[in-house]
Amino acid sequence: MSANRTRKNRVDGGDAVHLSNLKIINGCIVFDVCSGKFHRVSETAAFIINELKQQTPASQIIVDYSQRYGIPRAIAARDVELFMNDISVTA
Amino acid sequence: MTTIAVSGLHRGDNPQPGPAVIRSIRRRHPSVKIVGLSYDLLESGLFSKADDGVDAAFLMPFPTKGPKALLERLEEIDQVYPLDIIVPCLDSEIPNYLDLADGLKTRGIQTSLLSNKSFERRSKDNLYQLGKATGIRVPRTIVASDLKAVHKACDEIGYPLFLKGKQYGAGRVTTPAEAAHVFNSLVTAWGGPVIAQSAVSGSDEYDVVGLGDGKGGLLGSCSIRKIMLTGTGKAFGGIVVADPDLQATVEKIIKKLKWWGPFELEFVKGKQGHELIEMNPRFPAWVDFPSQIGCNLPAMLIDMHLGHPVTPIKPCEPGRLFVRHCVDLVGDISQLADMSGGSMTKDTTPSVNKMMESIT
Numbered sequence: 001m002s003a004n005r006t007r008k009n010r011v012d013g014g015d016a017v018h019l020s021n022l023k024i025i026n027g028c029i030v031f032d033v034c035s036g037k038f039h040r041v042s043e044t045a046a047f048i049i050n051e052l053k054q055q056t057p058a059s060q061i062i063v064d065y066s067q068r069y070g071i072p073r074a075i076a077a078r079d080v081e082l083f084m085n086d087i088s089v090t091a
Numbered sequence: 092m093t094t095i096a097v098s099g100l101h102r103g104d105n106p107q108p109g110p111a112v113i114r115s116i117r118r119r120h121p122s123v124k125i126v127g128l129s130y131d132l133l134e135s136g137l138f139s140k141a142d143d144g145v146d147a148a149f150l151m152p153f154p155t156k157g158p159k160a161l162l163e164r165l166e167e168i169d170q171v172y173p174l175d176i177i178v179p180c181l182d183s184e185i186p187n188y189l190d191l192a193d194g195l196k197t198r199g200i201q202t203s204l205l206s207n208k209s210f211e212r213r214s215k216d217n218l219y220q221l222g223k224a225t226g227i228r229v230p231r232t233i234v235a236s237d238l239k240a241v242h243k244a245c246d247e248i249g250y251p252l253f254l255k256g257k258q259y260g261a262g263r264v265t266t267p268a269e270a271a272h273v274f275n276s277l278v279t280a281w282g283g284p285v286i287a288q289s290a291v292s293g294s295d296e297y298d299v300v301g302l303g304d305g306k307g308g309l310l311g312s313c314s315i316r317k318i319m320l321t322g323t324g325k326a327f328g329g330i331v332v333a334d335p336d337l338q339a340t341v342e343k344i345i346k347k348l349k350w351w352g353p354f355e356l357e358f359v360k361g362k363q364g365h366e367l368i369e370m371n372p373r374f375p376a377w378v379d380f381p382s383q384i385g386c387n388l389p390a391m392l393i394d395m396h397l398g399h400p401v402t403p404i405k406p407c408e409p410g411r412l413f414v415r416h417c418v419d420l421v422g423d424i425s426q427l428a429d430m431s432g433g434s435m436t437k438d439t440t441p442s443v444n445k446m447m448e449s450i451t
Contacts (some may be wrong), residue, residue: 025410
């Protein structure tokens with residue numbers, strides 16, 4: 001799993017979202033400064049997006065996520081994978 | 092003291108820019124006198140006692156009366172309230188002011204320095220050609236003078252599409268019957284011809300306000316995505332965006348037109364990116380929003396007129412947003428009585444009273 005690959009879009013209804021354009025506002029809103037679109041996100045989603053913005057490899061995101069929320073790595077891997085399936089990001 | 096005349100004072104369901112322009116000007120030039128140029132006794136801005144209100148107001152002949160009638164009225168006003176600058180805020184007024192610009196200048200009154208050529212090149216019926224000349228996507232556009240031509244244009248473009256008045260009004264049509272209805276409504280309200288414009292398949296609308304220096308340069312601009320729309324598609328809320336592609340498009344247009352003064356560019360974002368659907372030769376109704384976040388374009392326009400040095404303004408911060416808020420203004424029947432006589436004023440300078448008597 002790589003943060004650098006383009007995924008089928010679900011977040012913005014048609015356009016690719018570039019990670020560099022995303023800003024996490026107060027940990028609960030993700031704002032695309034280029035398109036002007038914004039979405040309310042959960043704390044865990046914000047955590048993953050922040051990791052993606054730092055170009056953290058997906059395997060490391062799973063490790064960080066597991067540690068941060070004190071959950072088994074397998075569950076963390078499922079959560080991260082499901083979330084990344086649900087959004088479209090282009091690094 | 093500088094006296095500035097501003098029009099477009101009605102903040103109704105389709106708000107006009109005047110009060111927003113006045114408020115922006117007063118942010119930097121608090122001591123200016125504002126003269127409102129009004130077409131109706133009930134233009135809401137006449138009743139504002141806040142910083143978007145007027146110091147005096149005068150009834151004006153409709154723009155369809157032409158430049159001569161406008162000049163005569165402005166001369167009457169100038170006798171009692173010597174004008175320094177006029178900021179026209181309605182599309183339909185601009186051609187008259189462009190015609191009069193030189194004559195007004197000799198009378199010591201500054202107004203738009205936009206060229207007729209630039210003005211015409213951005214008109215709805217020429218926008219498609221402008222897009223071709225600049226390499227900017229513009230929805231296909233056909234000008235139609237009668238119903239037969241409208242139906243032909245609709246067939247050529249394909250439904251759905253928009254029918255637009257040359258200066259005001261628009262309606263989305265999906266069938267020939269709707270096309271006939273919208274065509275008749277537009278012609279009755281605004282006259283012909285109408286413009287048939289292909290509908291862009293995209294739900295996101297972007298607006299850009301800016302100020303051109305007349306040499307191809309952009310002195311400042313603010314781009315927003317509309318986040319709330321009125322029933323007629325007007326922005327009721329917007330958020331600042333920082334999109335390099337959109338900015339490059341704006342700069343390309345301004346450079347090509349050598350645009351002088353205020354403008355509003357309207358885009359819809361479709362599958363192929365931003366498509367330009369309109370360019371308006373004036374400030375939009377939301378212009379006081381960027382003024383509040385460091386991009387005061389109306390004040391800069393006044394600086395340009397006054398010959399003050401101006402330097403390009405830095406871009407607005409993305410994520411700043413506005414939401415429009417309607418309030419109820421209190422007036423008095425005596426204000427209607429004053430305005431029905433042709434003018435009203437907050438002070439009681441004798442010359443104004445004299446003029447009011449002469450009008451009534």
